[in-house]
Each structure stands twice: as C-alpha cells, then as structure tokens.
Amino acid sequence: xxxxxxxxxxxxxxxxxxxxLSCSPxxxxxxxxxxxxxxxxxxxxxxxxxxxxxxxxxxxxxRFSGRQFSNSRSEMNVSTLELGDSALYxxxxxxxxxxxxxxxxxxxxxxxxx
Amino acid sequence: xxxxxxxxxxxSVPEGAIASLNCTYSDRGSQSFFWYRQYSGKSPELxxxxxxxxxxxxxxxxxxxxxxxxxVSLLIRDSQPSDSATYLCAVxxxxxxxxxxxxxxxxxxxx
Numbered sequence: 651x652x653x654x655x656x657x658x659x660x661x662x663x664x665x666x667x668x669x670x671l672s673c674s675p676x677x678x679x680x681x682x683x684x685x686x687x688x689x690x691x692x693x694x695x696x697x698x699x700x701x702x703x704x705x706x707x708x709x710x711x712x713r714f715s716g717r718q719f720s721n722s723r724s725e726m727n728v729s730t731l732e733l734g735d736s737a738l739y740x741x742x743x744x745x746x747x748x749x750x751x752x753x754x755x756x757x758x759x760x761x762x763x764x
Numbered sequence: 765x766x767x768x769x770x771x772x773x774x775x776s777v778p779e780g781a782i783a784s785l786n787c788t789y790s791d792r793g794s795q796s797f798f799w800y801r802q803y804s805g806k807s808p809e810l811x812x813x814x815x816x817x818x819x820x821x822x823x824x825x826x827x828x829x830x831x832x833x834x835x836v837s838l839l840i841r842d843s844q845p846s847d848s849a850t851y852l853c854a855v856x857x858x859x860x861x862x863x864x865x866x867x868x869x870x871x872x873x874x875x
Binding site for chain 2: 681683685692693695698700705706740742744746747748749750751752753754755756757758
C-alpha cells in the first residue's frame with residue numbers, strides 16, 4: 651500500500667513569490683491535514699480537509715491556503731512568501747474519523763525562502 | 765497555556781532501562797491521544813494511540829492515560845540506542861478530527 655506522497659521534496663523560493671505544494675494521501679483516506687514544522691515552534695497545525703471541504707483551520711494568516719480534490723489529493727498554497735515561511739511542510743492523511751484522527755505523514759516538503 | 769505540553773529534554777537513559785515520557789493537555793473534551801516518533805531528518809511515524817483511561821501495551825511500549833489529570837505518558841521498556849529520537853505527543857481536539865502536537869521530547873539512549 652503506497653504511503654502519503656508529497657511533492658516536491660525541496661523548494662527554494664524568493665521573498666514575495668508564491669508556492670504550491672502537493673500531497674497524495676493513502677488510498678481510501680479522505681482526510682488530509684497540513685502542518686508546518688520549524689525548530690522553534692515544532693509542528694503547527696495549518697488546516698485539515700475532508701471530502702473537499704476545509705473542516706479545521708489553524709492560526710495562520712490568509713496567505714496560507716489549501717484545497718482538496720475529489721480524489722482526496724490536496725494542495726497547499728503560500729502567497730507572498732516571507733523569510734519566516736522557511737520550514738518543513740508535512741502532509742498527513744487519515745481515514746477521516748473525527749473521534750480517532752490517526753494520521754500517517756508524508757516525507758515532507760522542505761521550503762527555503764531567500 | 766499551550767494546548768499540549770511536553771518537556772523538551774533531552775531525556776537520557778542507559779540502554780536496557782525504562783524511558784518515561786510525559787505529556788499534559790488542556791482541552792478536557794479531547795478523546796484520542798497519540799504518540800509519534802520522529803528520527804532526525806525524517807517525518808513523524810505513529811507508535812500507538814490510546815483513548816480509554818488506563819494502560820495500553822504494544823511490545824516494549826506502554827501508553828498510559830489519565831483523563832481526570834489530563835495526562836498521557838509513554839513508557840519504553842528495555843530501551844535501545846535505536847529508540848533515540850524525538851517523541852511527539854498528539855491530542856485529538858474534541859470530536860473535530862483536528863490533531864494538535866506537543867513540542868516533543870528528545871530521548872537519548874546511551875549504550
């Protein structure tokens with residue numbers, strides 16, 4: 651069974667640019683969550699999508715957005731990049747049960763903003 | 765107050781000893797609790813979850829939950845150098861599907 655696939659693995663962008671990250675969940679998983687991981691803040695919850703709808707949202711500015719497609723694949727977009735957006739972005743998928751959100755993580759996308 | 769709190773460590777134990785990792789959470793409505801392990805440069809991997817008060821054992825790992833005290837712990841018996849990693853406690857917030865992580869505890873197992 652294929653795991654959670656994130657592309658690309660590495661990205662280098664310039665301040666002010668925008669970026670789109672992609673995530674393909676485990677087959678049959680309907681929930682996709684996105685997290686930002688930095689050494690200082692740890693794993694910070696960005697948002698969660700379930701059946702193409704954003705079900706939960708974290709405390710990030712509106713520059714961070716996402717969407718989910720009918721095949722459960724998800725994309726995350728960050729506009730007007732800032733230096734502080736440099737981080738590891740992790741996608742995780744689960745079957746979607748709200749009472750037991752057991753997530754499997756992808757390998758992540760390492761974003762560097764210069 | 766953070767939603768999920770862990771001691772960042774490092775927690776250092778000798779090989780063969782029991783490592784005890786602790787976590788507290790603030791949301792009394794939380795129903796599910798997870799322990800993830802993250803090796804340096806890798807993504808988190810799920811070790812085990814627990815949702816009922818008491819203990820849950822899986823091999824060398826035991827998760828303990830006390831909802832009244834809002835406390836979760838992970839015991840690792842017969843610790844091995846390969847257990848050296850950061851252990852992340854995660855809490856399912858209410859009945860939302862949202863999973864919030866603590867900062868993680870770094871465990872070092874010395875041969």
